[in-house]
Amino acid sequence: MTRDSNQLYSLSRRRMLAGLGAVGLASAGAGLGTSAYFSDEESFENNTLTAGELDLSVQANVYEYQGAANGGGQSFGGVQNGQAPTVAQQLADVKPGDYSWGAFCFSIVDNPGYIWAGGELAENDENGQTEPEMAVDSTTGAGNGELADAAEVTLFYADPSFDPGAQSRPSESSFSDVLFEGTLRETLAYLGTGVPLDADPSAVGRQAFTGTPEESFGEDVCLAFAWEVPTSVGNEIQGDSVEFDITFLAQQERHNDGSQVPFADAVVTSDPTGGVRETGSWLTAYINAGPTTAITVHLDGEVYGNGATEWPSNPNSYTMEVNIDVDNDGVDEAANDDDFRVNYGSAAAGSRSAAIANSSSGASGPGGAIRRNVGGTASGDAANRVDIAAEDVPGFTAYESPDQLTYVFILDWSQIAADGDAPTAQLGSAPDAIQVNEVFGGDGGEGVAAVPNSSNDGRGGIDNVTDPSGTLTL
Template identity: 40%
Template sequence: MTSDDNQPQLYRLSRRNVLAGLGTIGLASAGAGLGTSAFFSDEESFEDNTLTAGSLDLRVQYEASYDSDGAVQNLADSAMGTQDGTPASTFYNLDDVKPGDSGHVEFCFDIVDNPAYVWACADYSEAENGMSEPEMDVDQTPDEGELADSIEAELVYCDEDGEPIQNGEIVSGSLAEVLDAIRFGAALDGDGVPNVPGEQSPHDTPMTPQGEATYVTGACICLFWEIPYETVGNEIQTDSLSMNFEFHALQSRHNDGTTNPCLDGTTTVQYDNDWKGQTLGNPTDGSVTTDVAFGPDNVGIRFTFEDDGDGVDFLDTADYSSTNLPVVIDGDADGTHDFQLIWQPNAGFPDAPFGYQENNGGSYSATTALPAGFSAAKNGNEIVFTVPRTEISSTFRLLAYGSTGGEGPIAEVNTDPALGPDFYNSSNAVSFSE
């Protein structure tokens, strides 16, 4: 999957509590399909988090609803959280979803002992699961599911009754766009006001329910989803989708709110205008930051280009007609790169502007479309690739070599850019670990 640049009536249901361990709770719900017994399910995973001072416990309260043909089902009755990361019982099990169906999931946060900044991150994967005869007539991508792109979704701040807070939209669009937007972390505001990291309010409203310990809380978040019957048809038959949410709490004392616990690695390099040893025809200054986020299903790799504001932009084809970014991956960190992911808008790739090349014993294959399960997108000054976990181990190496075609700077993500890029040997590539 590649890309470039009426809320449903829902009802309040009973809420179930999940008690996390030290600082972090992970919540995951999986899959929906049409025309088959596909499903949503839940799995809890908890991780410890080291804090600057003190400690805190994060408790997540959640509820879910599903509306099909006007019948609202309570899907949270059997939900049970765990502290050790073992699977919880299913709380969001949907069979045979179809156009016109809708639902929601709500998450509220209680933090024991310390006010905290709360972060959310997400991951998802899709599968085609074969094709029925009606789907064959309309689906031109037999290897990829269309469900995430077909579901309309909105992630908003809401109160504990599930009512959206005014002007509290975090992100909306297709479900794919919503989940992609928080893949690398979203700083949640305790007051329900959309803000950037460092400007968000912590969850710090004190609560002392009768017979319980004092804790602090803040705004909840709600994910509303709907499959529009006006525009979605047989193309989603048999498709399935799995979603995973993870929440982190970092105490606000001694922290400024900018630390992003959803990222597993980040590195920044400056543009190089001296790489040719002579004056360039169209130089510009800036930097590129590489962020990596390991998810249960995929690894997200994001490149953010920050230009100096001189009107010349590294990624702008009007400034550099041959601008490009090849990303070379050694998926198992064995010293040999396995494949390339390429962004090059004017190269004429089959799946323009993105391409894929595989290392076949020392030579790269011709450029093809991204394989099934891979995805890529360019949004403004960001380029994002997602790679299935089956292709990347818990430690991998990455080399990126952004080029403007000779007239401008390069941007090389490497342990020692002075050595130049090696598209085969990964010994000087940057290592990232889960």
């Protein structure tokens, strides 16, 4: 029996959860007294200290379009807090051309706070195969579905007045202040490190979300999203399903600087050795180590110079790189412990230009590259090192934010190990543990390594290499 590609696409559940952050309530009595050698005594009695509250609520407004299946589009929404039920999106019969977009807006009662977004891909199932799917898809079984890789997602900031139901089909002009663009799998890996949200992206430095006396969702920006299954997708996703969770966590602003990352397995930073803001670290990398490993690198533009426009000083030759040691041949082995080097760079950067020269897909322009280091007998040996463009390696994504202050590297180790092209084929199998040896940034010329730099206010030297992460189990 043959079925048309517009039939039997299903997505079992999309769960959008709002985490609840709370400081709690406490009270205490204290007495303060004074005494002297004489008999007179004064006291301050019945003193009470009561802790404030931090109560996070998340309002979700979502529009989804499935053509005739839902009457040409429908909206839903709700508020998730300590009393309300979970807001969830559950769609069946998803087809190429279907899309959805919406926004999460935030309310913090009492104390201002920092908010992080987290995410996790719970299931990505094949659910068996129809005859037309078998013809184009050789994978079977749970965890081998293609829907998570077929759905394309954009995360961006939106004004609190943003109304998904009143908008037409999402377009690039709708996406200002973009945080991330990628497949659903890649987006959830990016969220897996814990993404720090900014209440006012136009301001310098990360801004905490406003604390209000009562629940209110109109004070700060919202985290918006758009997803779509492109019409170019075919029978390979028939019957596939995905499940995922989105979580938000708030932490009080007072006595915190927002640098804590509640979802990351490890955080590595460069030393605060220079820059306009002497006490700041230029590089901070958040690592979520798992079968799909995500490494998010944030740059502090105020340390480098004056905000988002200073890096890279040389836009034609710059790179942001992560060096990774895998346990397939031991962690911290004597030679070639940078088993993988992954990076994002300009088209003229050494690794990217070499990757383009080796490309089989016609990769060009700025983008990612991956290098598998094998062979050699001493640390630093260059034996068997070949740069491959990210476009040519299934399971590897390198991403640069529009303001060039955030870089994301995502490695699906099983897909990379299964890649039949050299040099990634030499991995053999997915690792069980990794170590991030360092995260490094350089832009040549009068760039980050120059002391002083005429374009950066005569600043001192900036440390552009992070500390290692230590061994992380996947």
